[in-house]
Amino acid sequence: MSDVVVVGGGIIGLAIALELQDRGATVTVLERGRCGQQSSWAAAGMLAPEAEELTGDLRELGLRSRALYPQWIADLQHRTGLSCGYWCCGILCPSAQPRADTAGGVSWLNRESLDRQQPGLGPIVTGARWLPEEGQVDNRRLMAALHLAVRLAGVRVLEGVAGYQWQFSPSSTIRAIATSIGELEADHYVLATGAWTRSLLPQIPVTPRKGQMLSVFDAQRSLQRVVFGDGTYLVPRQDGTIVIGATVEDVGFLPDTTATGIHGLLAGAIALYPAIATMPIRETWWGFRPFAPNEALFLGPGPYANLTMATGHYRNGILLAPVTAQIIADQLTGRNPKSHPQAGP
Ligand SMILES: Cc1cc2nc3c(=O)[nH]c(=O)nc-3n(C[C@H](O)[C@H](O)[C@H](O)COP(=O)(O)OP(=O)(O)OC[C@H]3O[C@@H](n4cnc5c(N)ncnc54)[C@H](O)[C@@H]3O)c2cc1C
Numbered sequence: 001m002s003d004v005v006v007v008g009g010g011i012i013g014l015a016i017a018l019e020l021q022d023r024g025a026t027v028t029v030l031e032r033g034r035c036g037q038q039s040s041w042a043a044a045g046m047l048a049p050e051a052e053e054l055t056g057d058l059r060e061l062g063l064r065s066r067a068l069y070p071q072w073i074a075d076l077q078h079r080t081g082l083s084c085g086y087w088c089c090g091i092l093c094p095s096a097q098p099r100a101d102t103a104g105g106v107s108w109l110n111r112e113s114l115d116r117q118q119p120g121l122g123p124i125v126t127g128a129r130w131l132p133e134e135g136q137v138d139n140r141r142l143m144a145a146l147h148l149a150v151r152l153a154g155v156r157v158l159e160g161v162a163g164y165q166w167q168f169s170p171s172s173t174i175r176a177i178a179t180s181i182g183e184l185e186a187d188h189y190v191l192a193t194g195a196w197t198r199s200l201l202p203q204i205p206v207t208p209r210k211g212q213m214l215s216v217f218d219a220q221r222s223l224q225r226v227v228f229g230d231g232t233y234l235v236p237r238q239d240g241t242i243v244i245g246a247t248v249e250d251v252g253f254l255p256d257t258t259a260t261g262i263h264g265l266l267a268g269a270i271a272l273y274p275a276i277a278t279m280p281i282r283e284t285w286w287g288f289r290p291f292a293p294n295e296a297l298f299l300g301p302g303p304y305a306n307l308t309m310a311t312g313h314y315r316n317g318i319l320l321a322p323v324t325a326q327i328i329a330d331q332l333t334g335r336n337p338k339s340h341p342q343a344g345p
Contacts, residue, residue: 002026004332005177005186007163007200009035011139011317012310013192014146015325017155020190023333027155028186030179032162036143039194039317042211042287044235044245045139047319050131051091051228054316058295062316065323066133072322073137079152082145085138087238091226092118093129094272107132118225122271128227136226136235139318163200166304173306188332190308195253195288197298197311204298206312208253208288211246212261216269216279218242223273232268234276241282244269248289257284289314299327308332 009031049062098108176183195208223236292312
């Protein structure tokens, strides 16, 4: 494997590109817009396999990736000098009753101990699971650092260039990808096109799930833990921004935030943390998660011999980026060619 074209410049495409380039490949990233401006920009950046209650293989991948994060971020910061806002701040999951986690352990705080951990939660929060190993990264800052790291490593990044069709050789391998600037040839191709995967591989059932979000500004920096409620979560950044998410909507690529969406998020947020009621609103936005049936990931060989898929990361693509990059690079460099075609729950 020498020349690789990675289609898609989100967190998954860029993380794979960096890992492959580091292992000696010559990598080109094809991004039809600007890198890191789609789902990877819209996300909340939680690193939360336990709060998300991932199960099975997906949970194992999530825990592995969470463990990779501190070193991955340190490396990106070292390469670029940019901070990624990584913060192992812990996650509180409000629940009325103590509940064992899937590993059999439980750390449940009653209201009294909760008030010591995070004062100011609303009266609806009577107790919470406490997940001290979970946290967050500022995904927008991470994407800026990853983009710079990829360029510094020598990856060719073509922005504003859409891949729109595979060109085949007589042996049914991909000879080239037709793009808006002509054909690009490579030995191997990696598809990391997120929610838009079907435009290049219609047989792969990855579809968009829209998520609306907003942010408010907490001048006092009073919220210091992620609060992962039922239907609404609060993610406090270290600069005082509180990210509030998120709707999950099966509406295709319908753009925009809606009054109902933002109203529901604000109502849930104020119930969890009443001080939000008087905080200024900073921003509203939306994005499209790449959803696959049964929340299965497509990680590994694609329908053509020289095509690898890395898509379907749905709600956890920020979390799963480091482990995805390792798995795909292991497969392509033959270090550990075990495939994970359907790492579902
Ligand atoms: C509201 C919301 C909240 C989220 N919160 C979290 C969270 O807290 N934690 C977490 O881990 N995950 C979260 N996610 C999920 C996470 O954002 C995604 O799983 C992840 O960003 C997917 O990365 P990606 O690179 O596959 O997709 P994207 O970031 O969408 O990148 C795909 C890229 O491919 C490009 N592309 C598509 N087709 C072509 C083509 N034909 N040619 C060239 N380029 C193409 C697109 O322009 C895009 O830039 C959230 C997502 C949303 C929407």
